[in-house]
Amino acid sequence: MNVxxxxxGKVLLAGSSALAMPSLAFGAAPKVxxxxxxxxxxxxxxxxxxxxxxxxxxTLIEASKQYYTCFFSNLxxxxxxxxxxxxxxxxxxxxxxxVNVVHEWASSVDSAAKKVNFxxxxxxxxxxxxxxxxxxxxxxxxxxxxxxxxxRMPHAWKSGTQIQVIRDQVLNMPKGGTFVMVxxxxxxxxxxxxxxxxxxxxxxxxxxxxxxxxxxxDTKAKFSKQGLFMDGWNRHYAGMIEWIDPDTHGGxxxxxxDTMEIETDLDTFKADAACVIPGQKAGAIAMAAGVxxxxxxxxxxxxxxxxxxxxxxxxxxxSVASSMPKSGFSANSQxxxxxxxxxxxxxxxxxxxxxxxxxxxxxxxxNDGVKVGANYEAGSEKIDVVDKFISQNGEATDMRQATYExxxxxxxxxxxxxxx
Amino acid sequence: xxxxxxxxFKRYICLYVTICSLCVFGTKIGSADDDLLEGADVGxxxxxxxxxxxxxxxxxxxxxxxxxxxxxxxxxASVMRAYRAKEIDxxxxxxxxxxxxxxxxxxxxxxxxxxxxxx
Numbered sequence: 001m002n003v004x005x006x007x008x009g010k011v012l013l014a015g016s017s018a019l020a021m022p023s024l025a026f027g028a029a030p031k032v033x034x035x036x037x038x039x040x041x042x043x044x045x046x047x048x049x050x051x052x053x054x055x056x057x058x059t060l061i062e063a064s065k066q067y068y069t070c071f072f073s074n075l076x077x078x079x080x081x082x083x084x085x086x087x088x089x090x091x092x093x094x095x096x097x098x099v100n101v102v103h104e105w106a107s108s109v110d111s112a113a114k115k116v117n118f119x120x121x122x123x124x125x126x127x128x129x130x131x132x133x134x135x136x137x138x139x140x141x142x143x144x145x146x147x148x149x150x151x152r153m154p155h156a157w158k159s160g161t162q163i164q165v166i167r168d169q170v171l172n173m174p175k176g177g178t179f180v181m182v183x184x185x186x187x188x189x190x191x192x193x194x195x196x197x198x199x200x201x202x203x204x205x206x207x208x209x210x211x212x213x214x215x216x217x218d219t220k221a222k223f224s225k226q227g228l229f230m231d232g233w234n235r236h237y238a239g240m241i242e243w244i245d246p247d248t249h250g251g252x253x254x255x256x257x258d259t260m261e262i263e264t265d266l267d268t269f270k271a272d273a274a275c276v277i278p279g280q281k282a283g284a285i286a287m288a289a290g291v292x293x294x295x296x297x298x299x300x301x302x303x304x305x306x307x308x309x310x311x312x313x314x315x316x317x318x319s320v321a322s323s324m325p326k327s328g329f330s331a332n333s334q335x336x337x338x339x340x341x342x343x344x345x346x347x348x349x350x351x352x353x354x355x356x357x358x359x360x361x362x363x364x365x366x367n368d369g370v371k372v373g374a375n376y377e378a379g380s381e382k383i384d385v386v387d388k389f390i391s392q393n394g395e396a397t398d399m400r401q402a403t404y405e406x407x408x409x410x411x412x413x414x415x416x417x418x419x420x
Numbered sequence: 421x422x423x424x425x426x427x428x429f430k431r432y433i434c435l436y437v438t439i440c441s442l443c444v445f446g447t448k449i450g451s452a453d454d455d456l457l458e459g460a461d462v463g464x465x466x467x468x469x470x471x472x473x474x475x476x477x478x479x480x481x482x483x484x485x486x487x488x489x490x491x492x493x494x495x496x497a498s499v500m501r502a503y504r505a506k507e508i509d510x511x512x513x514x515x516x517x518x519x520x521x522x523x524x525x526x527x528x529x530x531x532x533x534x535x536x537x538x539x
Contacts, residue, residue, distance in 0.1 A: 332474050336471075350467075352464065352468075357471050359475070371512070373511075373515065375516065375518075387515045389511040389512065389514075405484035406485055409475065409485030410485060412477055413474060414475070
């Protein structure tokens with residue numbers, strides 16, 4: 001009895017959806033357009049295409065033909081991975097699942113006409129739109145920082161070659177030189193990422209330039225996995241790293257990429273190499289679509305649909321996912337919830353209870369990996385934590401090595417889940 | 421490198437012994453009289469598996485994280501129930517299994533068995 005009631009409801013839902021969806025009304029396969037080919041977008045495109053088996057026409061719009069993951073770019077910096085090993089293409093999505101991959105820049109969304117416009121002037125129509133644009137940097141949050149500063153003081157906080165610049169600069173620091181990081185304010189992509197990056201810089205310097213110093217000028221009074229990183233830095237890089245909180249430095253007053261100086265209330269720090277990570281906001285297409293409220297995009301936790309437009313879903317860093325961190329793992333998890341919901345709306349397939357999970361691994365030194373994670377469920381207003389865990393100080397070395405090896409396995413697993 | 425391989429080996433031996441004891445001796449940790457696969461639904465298992473394949477390679481590659489494709493479904497369900505009961509150590513797996521009901525574990529077990537041909 002319950003089953004047939006649910007099925008009846010589903011038929012009603014599918015019927016009412018069809019009236020609002022032009023391609024359904026004409027009997028063509030419904031159209032899903034996904035903007036952004038990272039952990040959220042690639043996963044959403046793959047799952048909708050794979051599971052609908054041709055019943056949904058899926059187009060993925062991603063400007064880059066070769067995608068380099070942000071996650072594990074720090075391991076490239078530390079010399080644990082090659083740059084090519086974090087690069088991926090979209091051929092699997094098109095050849096294995098029939099995803100139409102379009103390498104264009106999506107510049108605007110006409111939500112009334114249900115069209116995405118490209119900077120080339122072309123456009124594509126949709127029944128359901130998935131936006132997974134990641135982040136844009138708010139340069140204005142660091143006085144003196146601009147697009148021009150990126151060459152000398154790279155943020156390397158979006159996928160791409162800036163991480164290579166940081167590695168080159170660290171390797172070319174003078175003996176006993178200083179590396180300075182300006183760490184970003186909350187909320188930002190990959191909460192433990194800046195501190196894993198510091199660990200990898202320290203690892204490089206310990207091998208090549210052991211008298212060098214690292215200074216972190218933080219905009220936050222505390223940070224993710226702080227106890228684990230501090231303990232690891234003491235064990236592996238004693239005396240090399242100085243973390244300075246905002247109460248101590250009094251605020252970042254200015255950065256100057258010509259002189260490589262970072263001015264604070266406390267002092268002016270002269271860097272031989274620097275990484276300046278500004279504040280962040282949702283990628284531009286989310287703003288252009290008008291689904292943002294301020295810097296980020298509120299979503300319905302049961303589906304990842306935008307609070308502003310139920311035919312637009314927002315995944316990953318750009319969304320307001322409450323206690324879920326902005327991570328590739330989170331985006332991949334959210335994409336599966338959205339894919340299941342979208343297929344249900346378009347084809348009447350079964351919609352299951354949403355479930356979310358995240359784990360963030362960080363490498364502190366060779367074979368010294370740590371992790372933090374949680375699983376989540378959809379509350380009425382937001383995504384709520386169900387259970388969580390974090391690595392502990394004092395764990396045996398073989399456990400830390402196993403955690404690092406696990407992260408390698410995870411990378412293989414998630415990139416297969418995104419791109420194969 | 422040899423240290424790394426020997427650690428891998430040790431972990432897989434442990435897992436192998438666990439599975440053997442579950443299969444050969446019929447041990448059903450934490451579930452003495454249950455039908456381990458009651459309520460199994462392969463379609464639901466496929467949905468739930470999305471959480472697993474974020475880490476476990478969907479094509480059965482075992483590199484740092486064990487393969488979970490093509491297992492005997494009862495062994496799979498027993499191990500997951502054991503993680504849920506915190507009878508096997510692993511913080512991530514205890515958390516993941518912790519919110520799975522018996523029918524959800526059963527659904528995952530029958531779904532991952534279907535992936536064996538694709539290895």
